[in-house]
Amino acid sequence: MKHIVSVSLGSSKRDHVFETDFMGEHFLIERIGTDGDWDKAIQLIRELDGKVDAFGMGGIDLYIRIAGKPYVIKDAKRLVAEAKKTPMLDGSGLKNTLERKCIMDVQREGIMNLKGKKVLMVCAVDRFGMAEAFNEVGARLTLGDFIYTLGIPLPLHSLKTLAVVGRLAAPFVVRMPFDKLYPTGSNQEVIIPKYSKYYYDAEVLAGDFLYIRRYLPEKLNGQVIITNTTTPEDMKMLKARGISKVITTTPDMGGRSFGTNVIEALMVTLMGRPIDQIAEEDYYAMLKELDFKPGVTDLEKLDA
Numbered sequence: 001m002k003h004i005v006s007v008s009l010g011s012s013k014r015d016h017v018f019e020t021d022f023m024g025e026h027f028l029i030e031r032i033g034t035d036g037d038w039d040k041a042i043q044l045i046r047e048l049d050g051k052v053d054a055f056g057m058g059g060i061d062l063y064i065r066i067a068g069k070p071y072v073i074k075d076a077k078r079l080v081a082e083a084k085k086t087p088m089l090d091g092s093g094l095k096n097t098l099e100r101k102c103i104m105d106v107q108r109e110g111i112m113n114l115k116g117k118k119v120l121m122v123c124a125v126d127r128f129g130m131a132e133a134f135n136e137v138g139a140r141l142t143l144g145d146f147i148y149t150l151g152i153p154l155p156l157h158s159l160k161t162l163a164v165v166g167r168l169a170a171p172f173v174v175r176m177p178f179d180k181l182y183p184t185g186s187n188q189e190v191i192i193p194k195y196s197k198y199y200y201d202a203e204v205l206a207g208d209f210l211y212i213r214r215y216l217p218e219k220l221n222g223q224v225i226i227t228n229t230t231t232p233e234d235m236k237m238l239k240a241r242g243i244s245k246v247i248t249t250t251p252d253m254g255g256r257s258f259g260t261n262v263i264e265a266l267m268v269t270l271m272g273r274p275i276d277q278i279a280e281e282d283y284y285a286m287l288k289e290l291d292f293k294p295g296v297t298d299l300e301k302l303d304a
Helices: 038-048 074-080 098-108 125-136 145-149 159-173 185-189 197-201 209-214 232-240 260-271 280-290
Strands: 002-008 016-022 025-033 054-058 063-066 069-072 118-121 140-143 204-206 224-227 245-248 295-298
Touching: 002 038, 002 260, 025 054, 025 260, 038 074, 054 074, 054 260, 063 125, 063 159, 069 074, 069 159, 098 125, 098 224, 098 260, 098 280, 118 125, 118 197, 125 140, 125 159, 125 204, 140 159, 145 159, 185 209, 209 224, 209 232, 260 280
Parallel strands: 002 025, 002 054, 118 140, 118 204, 204 224, 224 245
Antiparallel strands: 016 025, 063 069, 245 295
C-alpha cells in the first residue's frame, strides 16, 4: 500500500483520511493540519520523512507563477528543506495542467458556458493555468490579487497587466511572512467579507477555496464557484450564502475533494520518477489515463 500525507499549515478541523485504488495501486491518503504551527509542521515532516511515499505541502505554495516565470516563496523553503528522502509536492504541476484542463472541460462538455461570463479570480498568480484557461475560453476576468492578497483596491482585467505589475511586485511579495498573504491555522475558519462588490458583480468565483471563503459575503445571488478543496460542511455554508453550484477541479474522495498537492503527490508516486524528471506532458498523459473529470455539485438540490 502506498501512503501519502499532506502536511498542512491549515486548520486541523479539515483533516481527512481516505483509502482508495488508483491504477492498480492501493493508497492511504491523509491530510494533517497543524493549525498554523510551523514548528509542528516541520517536526511532522522530520518524523515521516522516508517512511511515506510522498508528502503534499498544504496551506502554502512553493512558488507563485507569473506569465510562466516562478517566484519561490521564502517561507515555503523551510518546509521543503525538511523532506530529505520523501518527495514533497505543493500541487504546482497540476495547477498548470489539471486546473487548466478542468476549465476547458467545463466549456467543452457543456457543464457551463464560460464565454462572456464575469469571473472573479481572488488570486490568479496562485493559479495562473486556470486564469489563462478562462482567458482562452473568452471569460471576462477580474483579477483580485492586489485587492485580496495585499489589501490594495486595484482590480486588474487582463493577464498582460497582471504580468507587468506582478513582475514588479513578486520579488517583494514572496519575501513577506506567508500568514500575511494567506489564511493559515485558525484564520481559515474566519470569514471577513471585504471588497464585496467584486463578488456581487461576478457570475463565477474561481481559484483557491480558502481565498474565496475568506472574503465571502453573507448572501450572494446564485454565483457558481470553481475551486479545489471542499468539505461537506463547506457545501452547506456555500448553499446558505447563496451559491448555486460548485465545480471542483479534483475528484471526490470519501465525501470531499482533496487539494492539488495531494493529487500531485499521488500521481508522482505512480510515476515512480524523481520530480525533476517529470515534465508537463507526463502530467497530461496520466490525467488522460486516470480520466479525471470536474466534480459538479448543484447546491440548489442539496439537502439543507
